[in-house]
Amino acid sequence: xxxxxxxxxxxxxxxxxxxxxxxxxxxxxxxxxxxxxxxxxxxxxxxxxxxxxxxxxxxxxxxxxxxxxxxxxxxxxxxxxxxxxxxxxxxxxxxxxxxxxxxxxxxxxxxxxxxxxxxxxxxxxxxxxxxxxxxxxxxxxxxxxxxxxxxxxxxxxxxxxxxxxxxxxxxxxxxxxxxxxxxxxxxxxxxxxxxxxxxxxxxxxxxxxxxxxx
Amino acid sequence: xxxxxxxxxxxxxxxxxxxxxxxxxxxxxxxxxxxxxxxxxxxxxxxxxxxxxxxxxxxxxxxxxxxxxxxxxxxxxxxxxxxxxxxxxxxxxxxxxxxxxxxxxxxxxxxxxxxxxxxxxxxxxxxxxxxxxxxxxxxxxxxxxxxxxxxxxxxxxxxxxxxxxxxxxxxxxxxxxxxxxxxxxxxxxxxxxxxxxxxxxxxxxxxxxxxxxx
Numbered sequence: 534x535x536x537x538x539x540x541x542x543x544x545x546x547x548x549x550x551x552x553x554x555x556x557x558x559x560x561x562x563x564x565x566x567x568x569x570x571x572x573x574x575x576x577x578x579x580x581x582x583x584x585x586x587x588x589x590x591x592x593x594x595x596x597x598x599x600x601x602x603x604x605x606x607x608x609x610x611x612x613x614x615x616x617x618x619x620x621x622x623x624x625x626x627x628x629x630x631x632x633x634x635x636x637x638x639x640x641x642x643x644x645x646x647x648x649x650x651x652x653x654x655x656x657x658x659x660x661x662x663x664x665x666x667x668x669x670x671x672x673x674x675x676x677x678x679x680x681x682x683x684x685x686x687x688x689x690x691x692x693x694x695x696x697x698x699x700x701x702x703x704x705x706x707x708x709x710x711x712x713x714x715x716x717x718x719x720x721x722x723x724x725x726x727x728x729x730x731x732x733x734x735x736x737x738x739x740x741x742x743x744x745x746x747x
Numbered sequence: 748x749x750x751x752x753x754x755x756x757x758x759x760x761x762x763x764x765x766x767x768x769x770x771x772x773x774x775x776x777x778x779x780x781x782x783x784x785x786x787x788x789x790x791x792x793x794x795x796x797x798x799x800x801x802x803x804x805x806x807x808x809x810x811x812x813x814x815x816x817x818x819x820x821x822x823x824x825x826x827x828x829x830x831x832x833x834x835x836x837x838x839x840x841x842x843x844x845x846x847x848x849x850x851x852x853x854x855x856x857x858x859x860x861x862x863x864x865x866x867x868x869x870x871x872x873x874x875x876x877x878x879x880x881x882x883x884x885x886x887x888x889x890x891x892x893x894x895x896x897x898x899x900x901x902x903x904x905x906x907x908x909x910x911x912x913x914x915x916x917x918x919x920x921x922x923x924x925x926x927x928x929x930x931x932x933x934x935x936x937x938x939x940x941x942x943x944x945x946x947x948x949x950x951x952x953x954x955x956x957x958x959x960x961x
Contacts, residue, residue: 581891581893584891585887585893588887589884589887589891611958612954612955612958612959615954615958616951616954619947619951624944624947625940625943651948651949651952652952652955663944663947663948663951664944664948666944666947667940667941667944667945667948669940670803670937670938670940670941673803673940674937674938674941676758677798677799678795679795679799679930679933679934679937680917686941686945688909688910688913688916689910689913689938689941690945690949691909692906692907692909692910692913692942693942693945693946693948693949694949694952695902695905695906695909696902696903697946697949697950697952697953698902698953699902699903699906700946700950700953701950701953701954701957703894705957706894716893717950717954719891719893720893721946721947723884723887723888723891723893724884724888724903725943726839726880726881726884727881727884727888728903728906728907728943728946729839729880729939729942730838730839730877730878730880730881730884731881731900731903731904732910732911732914732942733833733838733877733880733935734865734877734878734881735865735904735907735908735910735911736833736911736914736915736931737833737877738865738866739908739911739912739914740826740829740830740915741866743915743919744825744826744829745826
Protein backbone atom coordinates (compact mmCIF):
# COMPACT_ATOMS: atom_id res chain seq x y z
CA UNK A 534 0.00 0.00 0.00
CA UNK A 535 1.05 3.60 -0.52
CA UNK A 536 1.62 6.16 2.24
CA UNK A 537 -1.93 7.56 1.89
CA UNK A 538 -3.48 4.14 2.43
CA UNK A 539 -1.16 3.38 5.36
CA UNK A 540 -2.34 6.65 6.88
CA UNK A 541 -6.03 5.90 6.26
CA UNK A 542 -5.81 2.35 7.64
CA UNK A 543 -3.78 3.31 10.71
CA UNK A 544 -5.50 6.60 11.50
CA UNK A 545 -2.05 8.20 11.72
CA UNK A 546 -1.51 11.34 9.60
CA UNK A 547 0.99 11.15 6.73
CA UNK A 548 3.04 13.92 8.40
CA UNK A 549 3.32 11.82 11.58
CA UNK A 550 4.21 8.69 9.60
CA UNK A 551 6.98 10.64 7.83
CA UNK A 552 8.21 11.84 11.22
CA UNK A 553 8.31 8.24 12.52
CA UNK A 554 10.21 7.20 9.36
CA UNK A 555 12.77 9.99 9.85
CA UNK A 556 13.18 9.05 13.52
CA UNK A 557 13.77 5.40 12.60
CA UNK A 558 10.66 4.21 14.48
CA UNK A 559 9.28 2.70 11.28
CA UNK A 560 11.46 0.92 8.73
CA UNK A 561 11.46 2.45 5.24
CA UNK A 562 8.97 1.18 2.68
CA UNK A 563 10.07 -0.59 -0.50
CA UNK A 564 10.92 2.20 -2.91
CA UNK A 565 8.88 1.96 -6.14
CA UNK A 566 9.61 5.34 -7.75
CA UNK A 567 11.89 8.23 -6.80
CA UNK A 568 9.14 9.74 -4.65
CA UNK A 569 6.96 6.78 -3.72
CA UNK A 570 7.34 3.75 -1.47
CA UNK A 571 5.24 0.69 -0.85
CA UNK A 572 4.25 -0.34 2.68
CA UNK A 573 2.90 -3.67 3.98
CA UNK A 574 0.98 -5.20 6.87
CA UNK A 575 4.09 -5.24 9.00
CA UNK A 576 4.35 -1.45 8.70
CA UNK A 577 0.74 -1.19 9.80
CA UNK A 578 1.35 -3.40 12.84
CA UNK A 579 4.51 -1.53 13.77
CA UNK A 580 2.70 1.76 13.44
CA UNK A 581 0.09 0.59 15.96
CA UNK A 582 2.81 -0.26 18.43
CA UNK A 583 4.59 3.07 17.94
CA UNK A 584 1.32 4.93 18.53
CA UNK A 585 0.61 2.87 21.64
CA UNK A 586 4.00 3.74 23.07
CA UNK A 587 4.26 7.38 22.06
CA UNK A 588 0.70 8.72 22.01
CA UNK A 589 -0.88 6.64 24.76
CA UNK A 590 2.13 5.67 26.87
CA UNK A 591 3.84 9.06 26.38
CA UNK A 592 7.11 7.22 26.02
CA UNK A 593 10.00 9.38 24.76
CA UNK A 594 11.05 8.75 21.15
CA UNK A 595 14.51 7.57 22.25
CA UNK A 596 13.06 4.92 24.57
CA UNK A 597 10.59 3.82 21.89
CA UNK A 598 13.50 3.40 19.46
CA UNK A 599 15.33 1.19 21.98
CA UNK A 600 12.24 -0.95 22.49
CA UNK A 601 11.86 -1.42 18.74
CA UNK A 602 15.56 -2.25 18.34
CA UNK A 603 15.14 -5.03 20.91
CA UNK A 604 12.04 -6.35 19.11
CA UNK A 605 13.92 -6.46 15.82
CA UNK A 606 17.06 -8.12 17.18
CA UNK A 607 17.30 -11.35 15.17
CA UNK A 608 19.99 -12.71 17.46
CA UNK A 609 17.56 -13.06 20.36
CA UNK A 610 14.81 -15.63 20.91
CA UNK A 611 11.21 -14.40 21.48
CA UNK A 612 11.48 -14.57 25.30
CA UNK A 613 14.72 -12.60 25.31
CA UNK A 614 13.40 -10.05 22.82
CA UNK A 615 10.35 -9.47 25.01
CA UNK A 616 12.49 -9.13 28.13
CA UNK A 617 14.87 -6.68 26.45
CA UNK A 618 12.00 -4.63 25.00
CA UNK A 619 10.12 -4.32 28.31
CA UNK A 620 13.49 -3.52 29.94
CA UNK A 621 13.79 -0.53 27.59
CA UNK A 622 10.36 0.87 28.54
CA UNK A 623 10.54 3.83 30.95
CA UNK A 624 10.23 2.73 34.58
CA UNK A 625 10.09 5.93 36.60
CA UNK A 626 12.92 7.08 38.84
CA UNK A 627 15.70 4.60 39.70
CA UNK A 628 16.52 4.11 43.38
CA UNK A 629 18.85 6.66 44.94
CA UNK A 630 21.88 4.56 45.91
CA UNK A 631 23.21 7.36 48.14
CA UNK A 632 20.08 7.07 50.31
CA UNK A 633 20.59 4.62 53.23
CA UNK A 634 16.86 3.77 53.02
CA UNK A 635 17.48 2.23 49.60
CA UNK A 636 19.49 -0.64 51.08
CA UNK A 637 16.71 -1.51 53.48
CA UNK A 638 14.09 -1.26 50.70
CA UNK A 639 16.21 -3.64 48.64
CA UNK A 640 16.08 -6.19 51.46
CA UNK A 641 12.29 -5.86 51.59
CA UNK A 642 12.02 -6.27 47.81
CA UNK A 643 14.26 -9.36 47.90
CA UNK A 644 12.29 -10.89 50.77
CA UNK A 645 9.09 -10.27 48.83
CA UNK A 646 10.44 -11.95 45.68
CA UNK A 647 11.67 -14.87 47.78
CA UNK A 648 8.29 -15.32 49.40
CA UNK A 649 6.60 -15.29 45.99
CA UNK A 650 9.09 -17.77 44.65
CA UNK A 651 9.86 -15.44 41.76
CA UNK A 652 13.17 -16.27 40.10
CA UNK A 653 15.83 -13.83 41.15
CA UNK A 654 18.91 -15.13 39.40
CA UNK A 655 17.83 -16.58 36.08
CA UNK A 656 15.11 -14.03 35.40
CA UNK A 657 17.23 -11.06 36.33
CA UNK A 658 14.27 -10.08 38.50
CA UNK A 659 16.60 -8.91 41.25
CA UNK A 660 18.10 -6.31 38.96
CA UNK A 661 16.70 -4.42 35.98
CA UNK A 662 14.43 -1.41 35.81
CA UNK A 663 11.19 -2.97 37.15
CA UNK A 664 13.09 -4.16 40.22
CA UNK A 665 14.66 -0.70 40.56
CA UNK A 666 11.22 0.90 40.30
CA UNK A 667 9.94 -1.38 43.09
CA UNK A 668 12.91 -0.51 45.33
CA UNK A 669 12.41 3.22 44.71
CA UNK A 670 8.68 2.91 45.52
CA UNK A 671 9.37 1.02 48.77
CA UNK A 672 11.99 3.62 49.73
CA UNK A 673 9.45 6.42 49.25
CA UNK A 674 6.85 4.59 51.36
CA UNK A 675 9.38 3.94 54.13
CA UNK A 676 10.69 7.50 54.19
CA UNK A 677 7.16 8.84 54.55
CA UNK A 678 6.34 6.31 57.25
CA UNK A 679 3.67 4.42 55.29
CA UNK A 680 3.27 0.62 55.49
CA UNK A 681 5.81 -1.18 53.29
CA UNK A 682 6.76 -4.45 54.98
CA UNK A 683 6.69 -7.71 53.03
CA UNK A 684 3.27 -8.51 54.55
CA UNK A 685 1.93 -5.15 53.37
CA UNK A 686 3.19 -5.65 49.82
CA UNK A 687 2.39 -9.35 49.35
CA UNK A 688 -1.32 -8.81 48.48
CA UNK A 689 -0.28 -6.42 45.69
CA UNK A 690 2.17 -8.99 44.37
CA UNK A 691 -0.55 -11.69 44.38
CA UNK A 692 -2.81 -9.34 42.41
CA UNK A 693 0.07 -8.66 40.01
CA UNK A 694 0.43 -12.42 39.44
CA UNK A 695 -3.22 -12.65 38.44
CA UNK A 696 -2.80 -9.66 36.14
CA UNK A 697 0.27 -11.18 34.49
CA UNK A 698 -1.67 -14.39 33.79
CA UNK A 699 -4.33 -12.29 31.99
CA UNK A 700 -1.63 -10.36 30.14
CA UNK A 701 0.01 -13.51 28.85
CA UNK A 702 -3.36 -15.10 27.99
CA UNK A 703 -4.01 -12.13 25.70
CA UNK A 704 -0.51 -12.34 24.22
CA UNK A 705 -0.94 -16.04 23.40
CA UNK A 706 -3.94 -15.25 21.22
CA UNK A 707 -1.55 -13.79 18.65
CA UNK A 708 -0.34 -16.25 16.06
CA UNK A 709 3.37 -15.62 15.45
CA UNK A 710 6.21 -14.97 17.91
CA UNK A 711 6.77 -11.54 16.28
CA UNK A 712 3.16 -10.55 16.84
CA UNK A 713 3.19 -11.93 20.38
CA UNK A 714 6.24 -9.92 21.36
CA UNK A 715 4.82 -6.73 19.85
CA UNK A 716 1.46 -7.28 21.55
CA UNK A 717 3.16 -7.93 24.90
CA UNK A 718 4.95 -4.58 24.75
CA UNK A 719 1.85 -2.69 23.58
CA UNK A 720 -0.39 -4.29 26.21
CA UNK A 721 2.11 -3.65 29.00
CA UNK A 722 1.75 0.03 28.16
CA UNK A 723 -1.94 0.19 27.17
CA UNK A 724 -3.36 -1.77 30.10
CA UNK A 725 -1.61 0.40 32.72
CA UNK A 726 -4.28 3.14 32.66
CA UNK A 727 -6.99 0.43 32.57
CA UNK A 728 -5.58 -1.07 35.73
CA UNK A 729 -5.05 2.22 37.56
CA UNK A 730 -8.53 3.53 36.75
CA UNK A 731 -10.17 0.23 37.76
CA UNK A 732 -8.24 0.33 41.04
CA UNK A 733 -9.64 3.78 41.82
CA UNK A 734 -13.18 2.71 40.92
CA UNK A 735 -12.77 -0.43 43.05
CA UNK A 736 -11.46 1.70 45.94
CA UNK A 737 -14.55 3.92 45.73
CA UNK A 738 -16.73 0.81 45.71
CA UNK A 739 -14.93 -0.82 48.65
CA UNK A 740 -14.89 2.46 50.54
CA UNK A 741 -18.69 2.79 50.26
CA UNK A 742 -19.08 -0.84 51.31
CA UNK A 743 -17.08 -0.21 54.50
CA UNK A 744 -17.79 3.39 55.43
CA UNK A 745 -21.11 4.06 53.69
CA UNK A 746 -21.74 7.36 51.91
CA UNK A 747 -21.91 7.74 48.17
CA UNK B 748 8.10 22.40 67.28
CA UNK B 749 9.96 25.09 65.34
CA UNK B 750 10.58 25.09 61.59
CA UNK B 751 14.06 23.54 61.99
CA UNK B 752 12.64 20.59 63.93
CA UNK B 753 9.76 20.15 61.47
CA UNK B 754 12.38 20.00 58.72
CA UNK B 755 14.57 17.50 60.61
CA UNK B 756 11.65 15.21 61.49
CA UNK B 757 10.08 15.30 58.02
CA UNK B 758 13.28 15.21 55.99
CA UNK B 759 11.94 18.17 53.97
CA UNK B 760 14.25 21.20 53.71
CA UNK B 761 13.17 24.44 55.41
CA UNK B 762 13.20 26.15 51.99
CA UNK B 763 10.74 23.57 50.64
CA UNK B 764 8.53 23.83 53.73
CA UNK B 765 8.43 27.63 53.28
CA UNK B 766 7.47 27.10 49.63
CA UNK B 767 4.62 24.76 50.64
CA UNK B 768 3.46 27.36 53.21
CA UNK B 769 3.47 30.12 50.55
CA UNK B 770 1.56 27.88 48.14
CA UNK B 771 -1.06 27.11 50.78
CA UNK B 772 -0.24 23.38 50.81
CA UNK B 773 0.54 23.55 54.53
CA UNK B 774 -1.48 25.67 56.96
CA UNK B 775 0.51 28.36 58.81
CA UNK B 776 2.05 27.54 62.17
CA UNK B 777 0.94 29.24 65.36
CA UNK B 778 2.89 32.48 65.42
CA UNK B 779 4.97 32.83 68.63
CA UNK B 780 7.20 35.80 67.77
CA UNK B 781 7.36 38.16 64.79
CA UNK B 782 9.69 35.78 62.96
CA UNK B 783 8.92 32.39 64.49
CA UNK B 784 6.01 29.98 64.36
CA UNK B 785 5.22 26.79 66.18
CA UNK B 786 4.25 23.61 64.27
CA UNK B 787 2.57 20.43 65.52
CA UNK B 788 2.09 16.76 64.64
CA UNK B 789 -0.66 17.66 62.21
CA UNK B 790 1.81 19.75 60.20
CA UNK B 791 4.17 16.80 60.13
CA UNK B 792 1.44 14.46 58.89
CA UNK B 793 0.28 16.93 56.25
CA UNK B 794 3.86 17.43 55.09
CA UNK B 795 4.18 13.68 54.50
CA UNK B 796 1.08 13.72 52.35
CA UNK B 797 2.25 16.75 50.35
CA UNK B 798 5.59 15.05 49.70
CA UNK B 799 3.86 11.85 48.65
CA UNK B 800 1.73 13.74 46.14
CA UNK B 801 4.30 16.18 44.78
CA UNK B 802 7.65 14.42 44.99
CA UNK B 803 6.59 10.82 44.45
CA UNK B 804 3.31 11.22 42.56
CA UNK B 805 4.57 14.23 40.55
CA UNK B 806 1.16 15.79 41.03
CA UNK B 807 1.00 19.48 40.03
CA UNK B 808 0.82 21.95 42.92
CA UNK B 809 -2.65 23.14 41.84
CA UNK B 810 -4.07 19.60 41.91
CA UNK B 811 -2.43 18.93 45.27
CA UNK B 812 -4.04 22.08 46.64
CA UNK B 813 -7.48 20.87 45.46
CA UNK B 814 -6.95 17.48 47.08
CA UNK B 815 -6.00 19.14 50.38
CA UNK B 816 -9.00 21.48 50.19
CA UNK B 817 -11.28 18.44 49.89
CA UNK B 818 -9.58 16.76 52.86
CA UNK B 819 -10.06 19.84 55.00
CA UNK B 820 -13.70 20.42 54.06
CA UNK B 821 -15.51 20.21 57.39
CA UNK B 822 -18.90 20.12 55.67
CA UNK B 823 -18.23 16.66 54.26
CA UNK B 824 -18.22 13.29 56.02
CA UNK B 825 -15.07 11.10 55.81
CA UNK B 826 -16.38 9.03 52.89
CA UNK B 827 -17.27 12.13 50.89
CA UNK B 828 -13.98 13.83 51.73
CA UNK B 829 -12.10 10.80 50.49
CA UNK B 830 -14.16 10.63 47.31
CA UNK B 831 -13.68 14.32 46.59
CA UNK B 832 -9.94 14.17 47.30
CA UNK B 833 -9.33 11.15 45.06
CA UNK B 834 -11.52 12.87 42.44
CA UNK B 835 -9.07 15.81 42.48
CA UNK B 836 -6.03 13.58 41.85
CA UNK B 837 -4.78 13.70 38.23
CA UNK B 838 -6.26 10.91 36.13
CA UNK B 839 -4.54 11.17 32.78
CA UNK B 840 -6.30 12.33 29.62
CA UNK B 841 -10.10 12.57 29.65
CA UNK B 842 -11.98 10.81 26.85
CA UNK B 843 -12.26 12.70 23.56
CA UNK B 844 -16.01 13.22 23.19
CA UNK B 845 -15.60 14.16 19.50
CA UNK B 846 -14.23 10.67 18.80
CA UNK B 847 -17.01 8.21 17.80
CA UNK B 848 -14.97 5.40 19.42
CA UNK B 849 -15.55 7.06 22.80
CA UNK B 850 -19.26 6.24 22.75
CA UNK B 851 -18.56 2.59 22.11
CA UNK B 852 -15.87 2.52 24.83
CA UNK B 853 -18.40 4.01 27.23
CA UNK B 854 -20.78 1.12 26.51
CA UNK B 855 -17.99 -1.35 27.23
CA UNK B 856 -17.09 0.41 30.48
CA UNK B 857 -20.74 0.45 31.58
CA UNK B 858 -21.19 -3.23 30.73
CA UNK B 859 -18.05 -4.01 32.73
CA UNK B 860 -19.29 -2.08 35.79
CA UNK B 861 -22.67 -3.81 35.50
CA UNK B 862 -21.09 -7.23 35.37
CA UNK B 863 -19.00 -6.43 38.46
CA UNK B 864 -22.04 -5.12 40.27
CA UNK B 865 -20.23 -1.87 41.01
CA UNK B 866 -22.59 0.93 41.92
CA UNK B 867 -23.06 3.27 38.99
CA UNK B 868 -25.57 5.77 40.26
CA UNK B 869 -24.95 6.22 43.97
CA UNK B 870 -21.18 5.92 43.77
CA UNK B 871 -20.83 8.23 40.82
CA UNK B 872 -18.75 5.44 39.31
CA UNK B 873 -20.30 6.05 35.92
CA UNK B 874 -18.96 9.57 35.82
CA UNK B 875 -15.94 11.17 37.44
CA UNK B 876 -12.31 11.15 36.43
CA UNK B 877 -11.49 7.47 37.12
CA UNK B 878 -14.40 6.44 34.90
CA UNK B 879 -13.22 8.94 32.26
CA UNK B 880 -9.70 7.49 32.44
CA UNK B 881 -11.11 4.00 31.91
CA UNK B 882 -13.15 5.13 28.89
CA UNK B 883 -10.09 6.88 27.38
CA UNK B 884 -7.97 3.76 27.91
CA UNK B 885 -10.58 1.49 26.28
CA UNK B 886 -10.87 3.93 23.36
CA UNK B 887 -7.10 3.79 22.81
CA UNK B 888 -7.11 -0.03 22.90
CA UNK B 889 -10.02 -0.19 20.45
CA UNK B 890 -8.52 2.31 18.04
CA UNK B 891 -5.28 0.36 17.92
CA UNK B 892 -7.14 -2.93 17.47
CA UNK B 893 -6.08 -4.50 20.77
CA UNK B 894 -8.45 -6.66 22.87
CA UNK B 895 -10.80 -4.52 24.96
CA UNK B 896 -14.13 -6.37 25.25
CA UNK B 897 -15.77 -6.83 28.65
CA UNK B 898 -14.37 -10.38 28.81
CA UNK B 899 -10.86 -9.05 28.17
CA UNK B 900 -11.14 -6.41 30.88
CA UNK B 901 -12.97 -8.40 33.57
CA UNK B 902 -9.83 -10.18 34.91
CA UNK B 903 -8.19 -6.76 35.45
CA UNK B 904 -11.25 -5.54 37.31
CA UNK B 905 -11.23 -8.64 39.54
CA UNK B 906 -7.57 -7.97 40.33
CA UNK B 907 -8.45 -4.33 41.06
CA UNK B 908 -11.08 -5.51 43.55
CA UNK B 909 -8.47 -7.53 45.42
CA UNK B 910 -6.14 -4.54 45.40
CA UNK B 911 -8.84 -2.23 46.74
CA UNK B 912 -9.49 -4.64 49.63
CA UNK B 913 -5.77 -4.44 50.53
CA UNK B 914 -5.83 -0.66 50.16
CA UNK B 915 -8.75 -0.28 52.54
CA UNK B 916 -7.28 -2.80 55.01
CA UNK B 917 -4.21 -0.56 55.26
CA UNK B 918 -6.37 2.57 55.60
CA UNK B 919 -8.36 1.01 58.45
CA UNK B 920 -5.19 0.59 60.49
CA UNK B 921 -5.18 4.35 61.04
CA UNK B 922 -6.99 5.51 64.15
CA UNK B 923 -8.94 8.66 63.28
CA UNK B 924 -11.10 9.49 60.23
CA UNK B 925 -8.71 12.40 59.41
CA UNK B 926 -5.70 10.09 59.36
CA UNK B 927 -7.61 7.45 57.38
CA UNK B 928 -8.61 9.89 54.67
CA UNK B 929 -5.06 11.27 54.41
CA UNK B 930 -3.59 7.77 54.27
CA UNK B 931 -6.08 6.72 51.60
CA UNK B 932 -4.99 9.56 49.33
CA UNK B 933 -1.27 9.01 49.98
CA UNK B 934 -1.52 5.26 49.42
CA UNK B 935 -3.55 5.66 46.24
CA UNK B 936 -0.57 7.61 44.89
CA UNK B 937 2.32 5.76 46.55
CA UNK B 938 1.19 2.21 45.76
CA UNK B 939 0.76 2.91 42.02
CA UNK B 940 4.48 2.43 41.20
CA UNK B 941 4.53 -0.62 43.53
CA UNK B 942 1.72 -2.17 41.55
CA UNK B 943 3.10 -1.32 38.10
CA UNK B 944 6.59 -2.59 38.92
CA UNK B 945 5.22 -5.81 40.44
CA UNK B 946 3.10 -6.34 37.31
CA UNK B 947 6.19 -6.12 35.10
CA UNK B 948 8.13 -8.49 37.35
CA UNK B 949 5.16 -10.89 37.37
CA UNK B 950 4.95 -10.67 33.57
CA UNK B 951 8.62 -11.60 33.28
CA UNK B 952 8.03 -14.51 35.64
CA UNK B 953 4.91 -15.73 33.81
CA UNK B 954 6.61 -15.26 30.46
CA UNK B 955 9.50 -17.50 31.49
CA UNK B 956 7.04 -20.06 32.85
CA UNK B 957 5.26 -20.24 29.49
CA UNK B 958 7.95 -19.58 26.92
CA UNK B 959 11.13 -20.50 28.77
CA UNK B 960 14.29 -18.47 28.42
CA UNK B 961 15.63 -16.20 31.10
